[in-house]
Amino acid sequence: MSIPVTAYLLLGSNLGDRTALLRTARAHLAAVAGEIMAASALYETAAWGREDQPAFLNQALAVRTFLTAEELLGQCLATEQAAGRERLERWGSRTLDVDILLYGPALIDQPSLTVPHPRLAERRFALVPLAEIGPEVRHPRLGLSVTELLARCPDPLPVRPWLGN
Structure with a gap:
């Protein structure tokens, strides 16, 4: 039997019923x-990378998993696909995005997976929700x-608590 790992994921959506898509993604991942x-909590953030699109809702999750990082990535991609995700352009609008931010203390550099997420330290929209659930995680x-x-993050885009439904 393998040992469980705590992985930190980031969910994001800026198309369709964003709250429902994140709720469904949480249930599927569980x-x-x-x-x-x-x-x-849910946070609304301006789009990063391509700013000419609707705002995102983002949420961080801590998941206790027995899956390998590669298996977890497969489940993240399947969750995106179930939500109708289409990969048309880099940083484009999407129904759902599920990123692995951290996978325990692992350092993974593979063509299909890099952990920790390579741009985590540059993205306020990922760090704010992550700081809520794992402020001391290294x-x-x-x-x-x-x-x-988060204190050193150069990203100037605002991240606001979502007050919607």
């Missing part, structure tokens, strides 16, 4: 990836806590 130990490559990363 069924296929492992126990959701913590979920941040970035295994940089050696800094999520709180420290």
Whole structure:
């Protein structure tokens, strides 16, 4: 039997019924990836990378999983596909995005998967919800806590608590 790992995921949506898509994604991931130990509030953020699109709702999850990082990635991609995700352009609008931010203390550099997420320290929209559920979690490559990363984050885009439904 393998040892469980706490993985941190980021959900994002800027098309369709964003709250419903995130709710469905959480349920799907709980069924296929492992126990959701913590979920941040929802945050609305301006689009990063391509700013000429609707705002995103984002949420971080801490998942206790027995899946390998590659298996977890497969489940993240399946969750996106079930939500109707189409990959038409980099950083484009999407019904659902599920990223692996951290997978325990692992450092993974493969063609299909890089963990920690390579742009985590540059993205306020990922760090704010992650800091809510894991402020002292350390970035295994940089050696800094999520709180420290957030304090140093160069991203100027606002991240606001979602007050919608």
